[in-house]
Amino acid sequence: MSDGTSPALAVSALTKSYGSVVAVDDVTLEVADGQRLAVIGPNGAGKSTLFALVAGTLRPTAGAVSLFGEDVTRLRDHQRARRGLVKTFQHSSVFTAMTLLDNVLLSTQRTHGRASRPFGRSNRLAVEAARRSLEQVGLADRAGVLAGSLSHGERRQLEVALALGVNPRVLMLDEPTAGMSAAETERFVQLISGLPREITVLIIEHDLDVVFSVADRVTVMHLGAVIESGTPDEVRASELVQQTYLGATPEFSDLTQGGTLR
Numbered sequence: 001m002s003d004g005t006s007p008a009l010a011v012s013a014l015t016k017s018y019g020s021v022v023a024v025d026d027v028t029l030e031v032a033d034g035q036r037l038a039v040i041g042p043n044g045a046g047k048s049t050l051f052a053l054v055a056g057t058l059r060p061t062a063g064a065v066s067l068f069g070e071d072v073t074r075l076r077d078h079q080r081a082r083r084g085l086v087k088t089f090q091h092s093s094v095f096t097a098m099t100l101l102d103n104v105l106l107s108t109q110r111t112h113g114r115a116s117r118p119f120g121r122s123n124r125l126a127v128e129a130a131r132r133s134l135e136q137v138g139l140a141d142r143a144g145v146l147a148g149s150l151s152h153g154e155r156r157q158l159e160v161a162l163a164l165g166v167n168p169r170v171l172m173l174d175e176p177t178a179g180m181s182a183a184e185t186e187r188f189v190q191l192i193s194g195l196p197r198e199i200t201v202l203i204i205e206h207d208l209d210v211v212f213s214v215a216d217r218v219t220v221m222h223l224g225a226v227i228e229s230g231t232p233d234e235v236r237a238s239e240l241v242q243q244t245y246l247g248a249t250p251e252f253s254d255l256t257q258g259g260t261l262r
């Protein structure tokens, strides 16, 4: 449990090497309770590897991860998930032949009761929680439709609903808006912005409009290392960040040179 003073997440000197490739190189960072942190950086910077180390699906070569003051470095991913650290589920966890409600029920039953007690009180709580999760992501009116009929963007929303169904305290999203239309992206930004502050959010995102809309801190990675960390304004103004991005991501140089945000 939180002691009220510990950061939601603390990563210290975290390193992951694959032979001579250092995918994550001595990364230290803290995420305050309730913060929205965006992790950005060019392709291959180490962002997804960092998330996997934090979620516990990968073992670090060195370093430590703590969650609300508890060292979880030695814990498996499911043990970290039980403590509230949830990375959005991949597409494979969405059952296309089931309704949205039934999909989310699979999540909420884990926290609110088992399927083996289908008519019990715990199951009613699970249904309520599932409906609440769908409501939070804006899919409440689609609860009865089959997941297979969703658009790409709606499916990503459903994945967030699945994550919300297990009551996350720290929610990690790896490129959630990839492949979304502009309208879907806009809706997703609203969704993330509308999440309660009890949930700390870490997001890897290439779309810098999204980053600067949702994040209150931005961490920039390059070649496995953190090269800058600060408020969106600080990061935008950073010469090092501009140098790293210039040429690599025209969108970012436009943004930093023009200074205009949508």
Ligand SMILES: Nc1ncnc2c1ncn2[C@@H]1O[C@H](COP(=O)(O)OP(=O)(O)OP(=O)(O)O)[C@@H](O)[C@H]1O
Pocket (backbone or CB within 6 Å): 018, 021, 022, 023, 024, 041, 042, 043, 044, 045, 046, 047, 048, 049, 050
């Ligand atoms: N299993 C692996 N074996 C060897 N090298 C790996 C492995 N996983 C990642 N890498 C390397 O580690 C580095 C970081 O990869 P990672 O996927 O974390 O980057 P990323 O910032 O998420 O990139 P992208 O923006 O393209 O998703 C890359 O050089 C990648 O090739």
Ligand SMILES: [Mg+2]
Pocket (backbone or CB within 6 Å): 047, 048, 049
């Ligand atoms: Mg990645």
